[in-house]
Amino acid sequence: ATKKTRLVEVTNILTDFDRSQAQYAKSNGMHGLGGGTSSSLYYKTLSKSELDEIRRAVFDIASIGHLQRDKTGWKHGRTLMGICGENVNDGLACLKSWVTALNLPRGLLHGADEDGVPIDPETLGSVYIKYNTGGSITFTEMRQSGTGFDGLWKPGDAMLEGYDGDFRGVYLNVELEDAIFRQFGVLPLDLFEDAAGQQ
Template sequence: MATINSLDDATSILSEWDRLYNPDNNVESAQDDNVIQEKRLSLAPAVRLLSEMATQERNADSTQGRCMLGICASSAEEGVATLKSWVTALNLPRGLLHGMDKDGVPLDLSGGVYIKYNSGGVYTFGDIRKSGMGFDALWKPGDALLEPYDGTYRGVYFQVELQDEVFRQYLVPLEIFEEEEKKEGKQS
């Protein structure tokens, strides 16, 4: 597994994965399973580095350094488990999960779900007007929204916003942090 020490390293690893393994790109990979697995194992450290950079920016200014997750899962259980795994592994803020009930009555959520998570900070009304984000800016750090999803993609849209204003969004497998833990367990 490659050592990931810089923004460029992390961006390069995630961009390559996105290019080679994004189901929308229709790229056939001629690589063997060992190479693919090695590339998968470099995803968690790359995501972690970008998230840490966003956290540093957010700690300096609560309106900067956001991580957003778009979790596309086969079930509510899988989606919530993925959300917990990512938030824990990346030490992201925990907030409220909306969308699993209506007025305290659980909703029937059989089938796929999409969970939108945002680590972003709290904005003042002046900041909301300046940002043009509308009510999205009212979310508290760590809030998430779960809703039904009938798409076929299963994975996480990982987006990080840094002060350099470069758009960074990648499609990443759901279980990258579990895979990392399994590898570390084998090495112990």
């Protein structure tokens, strides 16, 4: 299949996952804030082949983003993830496995310390980790915002913070040059758990 055809296929696969997940949550009583608990359990109803198809679709759309980042000098193809984890260890294990499997850049983890002193992971409880391949702000935008270099995320940087919601999983957004909004999730935290162990 051509890259354009495959992009349509993976978008449809991941959109169907989202739709089915929402229907599952609704039919199971929308447990948790916003149906988060119900939605997060949906993937456990899927067969191995269905999970393999979703894994391949995520890998392929991230690969398309990677190619566009290289081709356009980071103007297009930015990949963002929002990881909703039960705790710091779950969130970081997910971040490591997804970044490894998708061959995404690794950067700094912000929010894990306060003035250089590590935060006790137990005090955070559930966490949300924002990951970004970068390329989200230009120097002109940086000057206009007045944030200076502190506002410039480097490729692969992530931000760790506490999270009060009930969703568990990964929100994935890949910004491609066609400017179609593509955000999927929540995808399973452990979708790529084997990848982290291989490194």
